[in-house]
Amino acid sequence: MLQEKYKTEIDEILSRYPVRRSAMLPLLTMAQREEGYVSEAAMKEIASILRVTPPQVYETVTFYTMLNLKPIGTFHIQVCKSLMCALVGSDSLLVWLQARLGIKPGETTPDRLFTLSTVECLASCGTGPMMQVNDDYYERLTEEKVDRILADLKRDGTSPLKSGPFILPEPEGAHG
Amino acid sequence: MPSYEPILTKNMLTPGYTGSLVDYERAGGYQALRKVLGKIAPDDVTAMVIKSGLRGRGGAGFPTGVKWGFLPKDYTGPRYLCCNADESEPGTFKDRQLIERDPHQMLEGMAITCYAIGAETAYIYIRGEFVLGAKILEKALAEARAAGYIGRNILGTGINIEMWLHRGAGAYICGEETALLESLEGKRGLPRVKPPFPATHGLYNKPTVVNNVETLANLPYIVNRGPEWFASIGSPPKSTGTRIFCVSGHVKRPGNYEVPMGITCRELIFEHAGGMRSDKPLKAIIPGGASAAFFTDQHLDVKLDFESVAQAGSMLGSGGVTIMEEGTSMVWAALRLMEFFYHESCGKCTPCREGTSWLVQTMRRIWTRRGRLEDLETLTDLCQNIAGRTVCAFGDAAIAPITSTLKHWRHEYEELIRTAEAAGSAELVMPATRH
Ligand SMILES: Cc1cc2nc3c(=O)[nH]c(=O)nc-3n(C[C@H](O)[C@H](O)[C@H](O)COP(=O)(O)O)c2cc1C
Numbered sequence: 001m002l003q004e005k006y007k008t009e010i011d012e013i014l015s016r017y018p019v020r021r022s023a024m025l026p027l028l029t030m031a032q033r034e035e036g037y038v039s040e041a042a043m044k045e046i047a048s049i050l051r052v053t054p055p056q057v058y059e060t061v062t063f064y065t066m067l068n069l070k071p072i073g074t075f076h077i078q079v080c081k082s083l084m085c086a087l088v089g090s091d092s093l094l095v096w097l098q099a100r101l102g103i104k105p106g107e108t109t110p111d112r113l114f115t116l117s118t119v120e121c122l123a124s125c126g127t128g129p130m131m132q133v134n135d136d137y138y139e140r141l142t143e144e145k146v147d148r149i150l151a152d153l154k155r156d157g158t159s160p161l162k163s164g165p166f167i168l169p170e171p172e173g174a175h176g
Numbered sequence: 177m178p179s180y181e182p183i184l185t186k187n188m189l190t191p192g193y194t195g196s197l198v199d200y201e202r203a204g205g206y207q208a209l210r211k212v213l214g215k216i217a218p219d220d221v222t223a224m225v226i227k228s229g230l231r232g233r234g235g236a237g238f239p240t241g242v243k244w245g246f247l248p249k250d251y252t253g254p255r256y257l258c259c260n261a262d263e264s265e266p267g268t269f270k271d272r273q274l275i276e277r278d279p280h281q282m283l284e285g286m287a288i289t290c291y292a293i294g295a296e297t298a299y300i301y302i303r304g305e306f307v308l309g310a311k312i313l314e315k316a317l318a319e320a321r322a323a324g325y326i327g328r329n330i331l332g333t334g335i336n337i338e339m340w341l342h343r344g345a346g347a348y349i350c351g352e353e354t355a356l357l358e359s360l361e362g363k364r365g366l367p368r369v370k371p372p373f374p375a376t377h378g379l380y381n382k383p384t385v386v387n388n389v390e391t392l393a394n395l396p397y398i399v400n401r402g403p404e405w406f407a408s409i410g411s412p413p414k415s416t417g418t419r420i421f422c423v424s425g426h427v428k429r430p431g432n433y434e435v436p437m438g439i440t441c442r443e444l445i446f447e448h449a450g451g452m453r454s455d456k457p458l459k460a461i462i463p464g465g466a467s468a469a470f471f472t473d474q475h476l477d478v479k480l481d482f483e484s485v486a487q488a489g490s491m492l493g494s495g496g497v498t499i500m501e502e503g504t505s506m507v508w509a510a511l512r513l514m515e516f517f518y519h520e521s522c523g524k525c526t527p528c529r530e531g532t533s534w535l536v537q538t539m540r541r542i543w544t545r546r547g548r549l550e551d552l553e554t555l556t557d558l559c560q561n562i563a564g565r566t567v568c569a570f571g572d573a574a575i576a577p578i579t580s581t582l583k584h585w586r587h588e589y590e591e592l593i594r595t596a597e598a599a600g601s602a603e604l605v606m607p608a609t610r611h
């Protein structure tokens with residue numbers, strides 16, 4: 001349970017707001033970090049911490065696309081499909097990823113390693129096509145780059161191809 | 177290429193600059209805060225910002241100092257500042273750079289704002305997907321707290337300003353200021369009916385200012401170099417200062433270009449962003465993010481300032497400038513944006529919730545060569561029934577791609593429909609929509 005494990009962190013979060021309910025998204029994010037999704041037990045516990053009803057927590061969870069109500073794969077691959085990425089090839093990249101993973105958007109591979117989703121603009125429109133995998137951005141994707149990233153993730157759980165602090169265009173002589 | 181003095185991107189364009197507190201201080205950081213705290217009266221700071229002509233960089237372009245001035249003078253309870261770091265307007269990626277490359281610049285701007293409006297607490301509402309940005313900001317907040325720039329009794333002046341980072345969880349609408357406040361209160365991000373405005377009834381029903389990251393980042397420079405200096409940049413008197421334009425699409429060098437407001441689309445695209453990526457000519461420009469009406473190649477000489485872009489029938493919006501080359505279907509482009517708005521409609525107002533769904537279905541039908549000529553009337557009719565009939569500006573934004581492409585490229589819609597009619601595939605069946 002969250003409260004036993006993270007009491008200090010929860011108290012610190014609550015102290016930032018004059019109204020307890022404001023800690024809703026931080027606590028839901030914490031719950032998802034812990035279990036990979038927001039479980040019913042977590043929603044009930046958060047309701048009691050915030051002194052609201054479980055349906056009030058549930059109605060909030062269902063509004064936000066980053067919160068999952070069901071377990072997903074270890075790596076959540078989210079491909080931006082908004083216009084600016086589509087102009088530079090996100091559709092064919094998605095086809096490539098589907099073929100590589102053998103799943104469609106909304107599905108998880110049988111080994112539960114990858115879940116594929118399409119998402120709306122992630123503020124990388126100048127460096128498309130792009131995808132977010134868990135916490136990290138991967139930009140200016142090509143088929144070869146995607147293959148390397150997938151291999152890195154399988155082997156190491158992360159990839160050196162992920163983005164660092166963003167600047168575009170990269171200043172001359174620097175590597176962004 | 178004409179070169180201009182960058183203001184907000186100057187530090188980050190300096191080789192070796194990391195955005196740490198040490199680097200920021202070395203570049204003159206937090207001098208503006210020292211200059212105002214306890215030395216210039218809060219109302220005079222607001223007057224300075226009004227004089228500078230600074231207008232909001234989040235989308236609506238409201239004069240910043242004027243907005244601050246709406247806070248009730250005689251109210252003694254808590255007031256709040258919310259920094260809008262939700263950046264989710266398709267085509268926009270400037271706040272991400274400001275956050276990740278120079279976080280202290282916006283924090284200093286926030287501290288100055290808190291002082292001017294008398295707020296002791298500020299929240300940074302950052303979109304949930306910006307995990308790296310959130311880490312960088314948490315680190316910067318810790319540095320600023322340790323150095324005494326935020327917290328209790330700042331720089332020994334007796335002034336308290338606390339700042340907290342609050343992460344969103346995926347919802348475009350939470351960039352709308354009242355939806356942002358609802359979300360910050362731990363609820364679904366549904367925009368509130370205005371009035372009352374946040375200035376009197378904002379976060380927790382208290383007087384509140386919501387400002388965009390880029391807006392706030394300008395403040396240290398207005399204080400340091402004076403409002404007259406700021407007001408002389410760009411297209412005075414209505415559009416002062418620089419804008420960071422985020423150029424995307426079919427150009428050679430997409431990126432963030434900080435230039436004085438009032439340069440032309442042509443200059444931005446061909447001088448700064450390197451021109452078109454191939455030998456295909458330019459076909460369409462979106463001048464201010466997904467919510468802005470499309471321009472054609474006839475608009476290349478429109479000046480990129482608030483008034484000129486509005487006069488030409490679009491809006492400067494969030495500064496996201498997207499370029500499309502010849503060969504790009506405008507029906508396809510409008511459909512792609514419409515799918516975004518359909519997905520992101522919060523569902524509060526019927527015209528927007530039902531209208532965006534109906535628009536997407538009709539657009540898909542036309543694009544998949546099953547449209548009928550009446551569909552164009554349906555599109556126009558739906559758009560007219562959404563415009564001005566919603567609680568927030570999302571509804572007006574959602575129809576811009578369709579109304580503007582219908583206006584400039586109606587023949588592309590008609591051609592697709594003629595193909596459908598010739599093939600006998602025009603039908604009444606609506607393709608299913610799914611979120
Ligand atoms: C649908 C919608 C989405 C918006 N998204 C953002 C956003 O992501 N970031 C932002 O700064 N402003 C956004 N705005 C504008 C805000 O409502 C508000 O005007 C702005 O934060 C005020 O700050 P400013 O005056 O400094 O621009 C959005 C508005 C609407 C209607």
Ligand code: FES
Nearest residue numbers: 080085122124125
């Ligand atoms: S359109 Fe893909 S990141 Fe903006």
